Amino acid sequence: MKIVSLETKNFRTLQDFSVKFSSGYCTISGENNAGKTAIVKIIRHFLEKNDRDIYSPRSTRIDLAKDKTQWVTEDHCEVAITLDLDKDRDSEVYFTVERIIKAADLGSSVKISLREKFSTQDTSSLECTVQGKPVVGQEASEILKKLQNSHNLVVHNSTDAERRAYYYFGDTLSEMFDMHLSGDERKKIQEAEKSLQTRVKQAAKKHKENLTELLGKLKDKYEVELATIDRSSSRLPISVKLTDKSVEVPLSDWGAGTQNRTRIMISVLEAVRLSNSDSPENRSAPLVLVEEPESFLHPSAQAEFGRVLSDLAREFNIQILATTHSPYMLNQSDPPANILIERKLTRGKARAAEVVDVSASNWMQPFSRILGVASAEFPAWHEVFSSAKSRVVLVEGAIDKEYFEFIKKKYPEIYHIPPDVEVVSYGGKDSLKNTQLLKFMTEKFAKIFINFDLDCRDEAEKSLQRLGLVQNTHYCWIGVDADGAQCIEGLLPDRIRGDVYGSNIPLVTKLQSASSKVRNEASAELKKKYLEAFKSSELTEKELSSFKNVFKVIGRAFA
Known part of the structure; x- marks a missing residue:
């Protein structure tokens, strides 16, 4: 799944705003409070489950009172995104959409547009189109719900630990990451856990009896059952250690830059695994959303990491969207993929954000703004x-x-x-x-x-x-x-220089001209002739x- 475009009206600094996204490695840059975080929130609003859990402790729901553009009088706002689904790579959502709209065949890809409007009564209305045709009511809500429940977004915020979970192993608190499992993998793990559960029960029989006896002193009577951690869901917590040839070190003990870069790579791996699922009913190619990937990295490491993310997006055909303040993290092989946002000044005050043209000869604008170079x-x-x-x-x-x-x-x-x-x-x-x-x-x-x-x-x-x-x-x-x-x-x-010099006296003479333009043109022409003579000689x-x-x-x- 890839985001094609995003639109808003009266949402934070994005008063009347639209932007298109590159299908590979795409960056968003701009000064603080330009609108980068607003774009991230809209994407998460549509593609992420909004109920809080261990993996998403903060709600991404839009709140009109907090999110409406402050300087407008209208008491409403609206947000919209357009998505491109691939029939094979996004089959989990694709077939649901196909069933809902009762289409025999939508083709190899399908475009879905979602628009939600928020009013003063704290209510919202959802509009949906599939291949340009409207889908209304419960069917539109069902498509949105399927998008949010199908792991279509992998988020990493380099400055926020919201997706991290921890487990104690002995006296050590270890950071854990959730790895998504395919259906076959879950089945094998569940079979192994049944055997493990039986052994745990046998080993813990005495503990069970003692705990039952203690609980028996309470008014409420409980039966005791001891078990290992339940791994029946599609997520499996894993710990990560890095080895530097001679020593194996938990990820949390490495430098902040190495930690952040590794966590981002884990997020990319998660997206790749989901897009390569063996089961069509569980297959999706999520968008990877990374906030400030440059955090804690040296400039040369940032430049390398930017190239790596661009290569990974191309190699695995996934969309990686990064917000950044670093010129090194911008897409340098495809400059038009860099989105630059700036806010217009109205009577000396920063107001609505707009997208700066970075096409064709304007490719350097994002680099120029960050570096402060003309x-x-x-x-x-x-x-x-x-x-x-x-x-x-x-x-x-x-x-x-x-x-x-x-x-x-x-x-x-x-x-x-x-x-x-x-x-x-x-x-x-x-x-x-x-x-x-x-x-x-x-x-x-x-x-x-x-x-x-x-x-x-x-x-x-x-x-x-x-x-x-x-x-x-x-x-x-x-x-x-x-x-x-x-x-x-x-x-x-000397023989090549002499031959070219002697064969092009008129050009050589022009090198003495009073006109700098004539001199430069003659010099450029002679350089070409020297190169031709060099290539043709043994x-x-x-x-x-x-x-x-x-x-x-x-x-x-x-x-």
Whole structure:
């Protein structure tokens, strides 16, 4: 099951609001009180059982008096969501809906829209449509009830322990997690427990007699029966321990970041297990809702975890929705999946929330708002943002990247960069001047190495050193200290440079033009011709020695 869209009227800061969701890893960001929590509450209102139990101790019911938009005069509010059900993966709900509306075949997927309106009389009315056709009365309520009772939502709040339960084992209070069981698994466990119950009764016979005797002193008479913990439900409490090769440690004794990340992974596992149930009557593919997954994690660990969650959503075809204040947790491989919410100002006061356009050229807006960096600084880094690797070499431009990739393919004997390291281009030396954005990039990856042309060494090196980066460990320059050779073309054999230079005198002449535009265009054209000549030549290892030296430096940095 996946959420397609959400709409509200007069609900908290979401006065007249609508938003669409990506089907994979989707994030929601924005300043405090922008409306992220309101969106979470609406989703939980429709998809989560509202009666309190050990797994959901706080009610998610909407209360008009508390939840109505404060600055409007209307005494009503309404919330709505649209869901997409898959016939195979969400069969538990799908077949119920098919039966209720008496449809022979709804197709491979079905869209359900639910809208609930709340009035001053503390009453609400529910509207439902299936494939665009209205479903009313008891049938609409039955569909909603089925959605709420079918484990269609797995929630993890990184700052709240609401889903945790504890058991005492000896003198130790251990945190337990609920693992959902398939029908076959429950049957096997129940059979084993019958045998265990019999042994418990035999071993505890004397205890039973003594307790019965004590209770017999009371006015009310009780029969005593001793038993193990009942595991007949679809949930089984399990404890989790992590091992660091040499020692096994309960999860609660690890660092807060490791604990939080592990609990989120358990939630994802729960969703995957439910979607892979052997029994169609129990099969659902829940939405995983995670609040602030970055909590307690170092920026590089946040970036890695964001990539992992995105990969898991894609691999298992589940929807993971995360609210976040971290730029590292945003979806970097699919920026339009990042929802940014901001509140409009009316007479200097923050009022209704709205969704900021992040499509096409506005992809950088969520990153820009969180980092406090001007949007114009981002386009040059677009390729770096979309990299899914944890270790990268950054080169100045697309042509530099072509040199690296061509040598890797044709002359692998001199290419000393490890195969798991990706070469990514950034937008030139000016991109390195924004140290705040550069810092974000260096922390985004587990290991990063930056190349820049020798002719911009003074400017680039100052920025990198301000971030504590070290020459030959985190960066190096490329080129030869000679006129026109302080760039990657300076590493070319003299014969190639001479041939291109001699064959393109008009372009070379333009390099002396008074117009910077003419000079830049001529330089760009010459760079292409140098690359073409390099690719069409057969080169010896000696002629490639300058490239080889650069690759050795980079290779040692990643060793």
